[in-house]
Amino acid sequence: MQNDPMRSTVLSLMQEGAKHLLTSEAKWRDQLQDAVIDSFNTLNDPAAETAIRRYNMLTVMHWANSVLRDPNVPVEPFVDPAIRLQIREQIRQGTPETILNGYRAAQILAWRAWMHLAFNLSSTKTELEALLDFSSEHINTFSQSCVELLAKMIEDERVEYAHQSSDRQYEAAKAILSGSVRDPKMAMHELGYRLGQTHQAIIIWSREPEVSAGALEAAADRVELTASGTSPLRIMAKASTAWLWLSAPVTVDVLSSVVKEGFEIAIGRVLQGLSGFKESHQSALVTQQIMLQSKQQHRVVAYDQIKLAYRMLQQIDFAQFANETLGRLCQAPADVRESLRVYLAEGANAAQAAKVLGLHRNTMNRHLERANDLLPEPLNSQNRLQVGAVLDALYWS
Incomplete structure (x- = not known):
């Protein structure tokens, strides 16, 4: 025109x-x-x-x-x-x-x-x-x-x-976790999640200061996709931390296959009902605490793996008990202690322990002989359980 x-x-x-x-x-x-x-x-x-x-x-x-x-x-x-x-x-x-x-x-x-x-x-x-x-x-x-x-x-x-809904969910979850919830039905409504079912709490976090919200959401998505139960509950607790509750248990092996570099996962106990919602999360928090303090570099850990170590490390006289149980083995090289720990965890099977640690069978045998020499008394059916428990606690400390 x-x-x-x-x-x-x-x-x-x-x-x-x-x-x-x-x-x-x-x-x-x-x-x-x-x-x-x-x-x-x-x-x-x-x-x-x-x-x-x-x-x-x-x-x-x-x-x-x-x-x-x-x-x-x-x-x-x-x-x-x-x-x-x-x-x-x-x-x-x-x-x-x-x-x-x-x-x-x-x-x-x-x-x-x-x-x-x-x-x-x-x-x-x-x-x-x-x-x-x-x-x-x-x-x-x-x-x-x-x-x-x-x-x-x-x-x-x-x-x-989404922001308002997330805030409501966070406050409702906090009330349950702190034991201050007055109306469980109202809390369940705010959460959009059934409290009477089976729960397995999971915590996903990153130690990287610049982790993006999108990356954290994506990590949570991958975890949820592995679950076979009903709709999970997800709460973005912090900029770098997500809380999840699943209604069907997932294993360390499964989550290890989906977790991406830069993220870690703590898996809580599988429990039931309102109290289980709280206690499962608390066990995941304990697992996270152990992971943060430990020298080990496991990216996915379940409470069942660390519960004995956690209980033992909580004891005031643990150091004395460890010295009494292990004697000079407490000061032995880490690879010697680790060989004995894995040997006991694998049912006293030296070949399987060597395979797990990637050691030659002769190296494994030398480590076991050295460890046996350093113990206050040779490894036997009477002290085997205590030695294994202390080594496990030291492993996670």
Whole structure:
């Protein structure tokens, strides 16, 4: 549309069409409203239907009024406070796509109605082509800006709702873990998680100071995908720590295969009910504490692996007991102590212990002989259990 006379004609036709939209009782209004019903199931959500119908009609009226004032400028996207409230409600229900579906369905109907109107505005082919060309770009630009605005509103509300929901879940979990929960049913509602079922608490964390929230979420996703039970509970407790509760147990081997570099996992006990929710998490915390203090570099550890060591290390006289049990072996090279620990853990099977540690059989035998010489008394059926327990505690210390 290079020549000015044709542009002037098209702008005049745009204004005439906009005036018709604002003043007529055309059939297209009813069709526009019905498009909402066809775009999604509103039988159980009359509030959503009403809000979206209102938004769609007001959007068309907003466009028409702007064109009537000045068809030569782009139309600003329309914002209706009522639609923001409805977006919030749809996100709460888990159906945020409802808003966009309803708008897009109405957008198609509105364009068809405008084309029908355009054919009544001019019978000249040249004018009609110019009008449809100009109005198509004008309407598409406006519609796209509205879609982008709706998408941004949906994303903003989604983020806000997730933040509020996470805060509510965190506070509800803290109340249970501290023993201060007054209404278990209300806590269960806030958590969105059944408290009467089986629980296995898991803590995922990173020691890296710059770990991103997305990376932590991805790590939690991988853990949840290994679980075969019902919906897990996830709480982002800190910037670098996530708490999980699974309803079906997972093993160290399984989680070791999915944990990525930079993350560590502590696995709690498998327990039942409200008290189990709390106690399983406490056992995961104990496991995490041992992992943080230990010199060992295990990235996935279960409570069952460290519970004896933890209990023994808690004893005030553990150091004295260790010296009494191990004697000079306490000061022996770490590889000698480790060979004896694994030998006992593998049922006194020297060949299997050598395989686990990656040692030659002769090296394993020399370590065992050296360890036996350093013990206060040679290894026997009377002291084997105590020696193994102390070595395990020292391993995790």
